[in-house]
Amino acid sequence: MEILVPILTAAVRSGTPILYATLGEIVTEKGGILNLGLEGIMLLGAYAGFAVSYSTGNPWLGVAGAFCVGMILGLVHSFICVTLKGNQVVSGLAMTMFGTGASSILGRDYVGVTIEGLHRFPIPLLSDIPVVGPAFFRHDALIYCSYGLVVFLCWFFTSTRQGLYLRATGDNPRAADAMGISVARTRYFYTMIGAGIVAVGGAHMSVAYTKMWAEHMTAGRGWIAVALVIFAIWHPARAAFGAYLFGGVEAFQLRLQAAGTTIPAPILMMLPYLMTIAVLLFISIRKGKGIIFGAPAALGLPFFREERD
Amino acid sequence: MRLSLKVEPRLETSRLLGLMIPVLSLVSALAMGAVFLHFMGVSPAKAYSTIVRASLGDAYGISETIVKAIPLTMVAIAVMLAFTMLIWNIGCEGQIFMGAIAAAAAVRYCFVDNRLVMFAIMFVLSGIAGGVWAAIAGFFRAKWNVNEIITTLMLNYVAINFFNYFIYGPWRDPTSLGFPMTPLFPDTARLTCYCGTRVHAGLILALLLPLVFWVVLRFTRWGYEIRVMGENPKAAGFAGMSYVKNVVLVMFISGAIAGVAGMCELSGLQGRLQAGFSGGYGYTAIIVAWLARLHPVGIILVSFLLGVLLVGSETLQIVMRLPVSSMLVLQGLILFFVLGGEFFRKFRIRIVTGGGHRASPEALKEGE
Known part of the structure; x- marks a missing residue:
């Protein structure tokens, strides 16, 4: 138990950026839009969060800034995918390239600078529970927000009218259209909100986790999040489980390196990526071929509303 | 109104x-x-003129652009080939690295002092390494419908870490003063360069491959089969074509091309494994393939165009500190x-x- 607690704590801390990214992508994909640009959005979110925190001294403004940047990127993606009916995979790749490049140009003056960032804020009483307390309730407030977001999204998707409209748009846009829901408007809205959440994940890395900016600091977490959405079968609570699992693997390999293991660092660093493949393989074999349960049926397909004269 | x-x-x-x-x-x-660029505090006029001057301004610049276009063309053909079956090979970057590792292993462990034999070994091994790396993702995709975009991409990170393992660990040159690199290849394992520039014999492959695949896809039975399969896997299944077999095969060839591109880059240009070996050719090639609308001959042209950008970006790094x-x-x-x-x-x-x-x-x- 004594060894487990620090690993669990670290798992939650390093899993949170992935969790935000996964939740954002779930929101986007529920509406039927596939956004593969998470890596780029996270990087620009991390940059925006850092830059705004640095210049205003207020990390929460940084998080808000990251959310806005994410929304703008989501707007671009939905313009291409919804209005221009472009290929969603290519648009996502373009977003990744653009975000990686733009964040490295914009962030070139911030390399090596540190900020105070978000402080740890143990929740009284809850943080005294053995094991669970230190693992979940001795973090920064942005991590607590992610717990709230998981609960909110679970409720929102299944128990609200708006959530139903969103799912209808992703599962059967033609039926949603017949119900009087604007497919285009719904997809625009949730792609933007989703991208905003993804960017907050990036901001968590720079504002709360590392408290600094570095080029390519997300190191593939955006892509891991894309895989986790499938692992989570589009369910927010399972997404949290998956994200902490990955956070745990990362924390574990860092701890092994720090402990001076004989296993070379590059081999240990392969772990999260190999695990992503293993997880994806496991899910796909178990579900068999065909439609994976929970996947929005119209995911990745543009919607053509027939013109009526 | x-x-x-x-x-x-x-x-x-x-x-x-x-x-x-x-x-x-x-x-x-x-x-x-x-x-x-303007809003990011970079003068666009200066940036663009630097790019053009560096890449097209003189014979040396043009030769450098060709040097970049060589791997781009080859890898874009790899991307294009997989995409004829509607399979995304985003993993060319990793396949390039695996090809390079295999070629370096060939030079290290089965060195033959004959250029032709040496290159035959390097060519085959790098092709197999890149091919197998891609075929893994292809097999998962065909057999269990595992999303190949994610698996090929994750395999990139694995391959790059594998590469780092060798250059930081067992293959590091003891005389490199701690720099992560392997010893320089002997001349027998280096591709010929032309006219005193860095343009190497990989150019021949880069010009041949698009033509070969244009012919294969247009005029052969197998080319026709995989095009049909890309458009309608079900119909192809009814016609007795095996989807799994062909996806694995196409991914193997696609990866093999990327692997060989890695070998050319290694023995034609750098001569040793070192950190930052491929500057994202695997990703840039995706743009090449799309801009060329998946046309093999168009790919040569677009590769040259993007070569201009790549040469330019290296110069921008020096001149404008970007x-x-x-x-x-x-x-x-x-x-x-x-x-x-x-x-x-x-x-x-x-x-x-x-x-x-x-x-x-x-x-x-x-x-x-």
Whole structure:
């Protein structure tokens, strides 16, 4: 138990950026839009969060800034995918390239600078529970927000009218259209909100986790999040489980390196990526071929509303 | 009078439009890029003129552009080949690394002092390494429908870490003063360079491959099969073509091409494994393949164009102190605009008046 607690704590801390990214992508994909640009959005979110925190001294403004940047990127993606009916995979790749490049140009003056960032804020009483307390309730407030977001999204998707409209748009846009829901408007809205959440994940890395900016600091977490959405079968609570699992693997390999293991660092660093493949393989074999349960049926397909004269 | 825009599908795209759209996409992406660079505190005029001068300004610049275009062409063919079956090979970057590792292993462990034999060994091993790396993802995709975009991408990170393992660990040159690199290859394992430039014999492969695959895809039975399978896997299944077998095969060939591109880059250019071995050719090649609309011969042309950008970005790093990855902004924008261009290829926009009837000159006059 004594060894487990620090690993669990670290798992939650390093899993949170992935969790935000996964939740954002779930929101986007529920509406039927596939956004593969998470890596780029996270990087620009991390940059925006850092830059705004640095210049205003207020990390929460940084998080808000990251959310806005994410929304703008989501707007671009939905313009291409919804209005221009472009290929969603290519648009996502373009977003990744653009975000990686733009964040490295914009962030070139911030390399090596540190900020105070978000402080740890143990929740009284809850943080005294053995094991669970230190693992979940001795973090920064942005991590607590992610717990709230998981609960909110679970409720929102299944128990609200708006959530139903969103799912209808992703599962059967033609039926949603017949119900009087604007497919285009719904997809625009949730792609933007989703991208905003993804960017907050990036901001968590720079504002709360590392408290600094570095080029390519997300190191593939955006892509891991894309895989986790499938692992989570589009369910927010399972997404949290998956994200902490990955956070745990990362924390574990860092701890092994720090402990001076004989296993070379590059081999240990392969772990999260190999695990992503293993997880994806496991899910796909178990579900068999065909439609994976929970996947929005119209995911990745543009919607053509027939013109009526 | 009310005016509105009406979007309707085009039945056919004229040849002129087909050529104009990529050019216009590229021009608008560069214009948009200029705006972005300006807001990021970089002078676009200076950046663009530096790029052009460095890559096209003199014979040396042009030769450097060709050096970049060689791996780009080869890898774009790899991307294109997988995509004829609607399989995304985003993992070329990793396959390049695996090819390079295999080639280096060949030189290290089975060195033959005969250029022809040495290259035969390196060629085969790097092809197998890259091919197997891609075929893994292909097999998972064909057999269990595992998303190949994610698996190929994850395998990139695995391959790069594998590469790092060798250059930081067992293969590190003891005389390199701690720099992560292997010893320089002997001359027998180096490709010939032409005219005193760094343009190496990989050029021949880069020019041959597109032609070979153009012929294969157009005129052979197998080429026809995989094109059908890409468009309609079900129908192909009924016709007795094996989907799993062909996906694995196509991914193997695709990966093998990327692996061989890695070998050419290694023995033609760098001569040793070292950190930062491939500057994202695997990703840039995706743009090449798309901008060329998956046409093998178009790929040669577009590779040269993007070679200009890559040479430019290296110069920008020195002259304007921009990070190497900054040119990804332009690459991303080009992809965005290519997608935008696709829209105008497939649809036309008409201005409609009033109740949605076609706007005729008479109707316009009446409206006034």
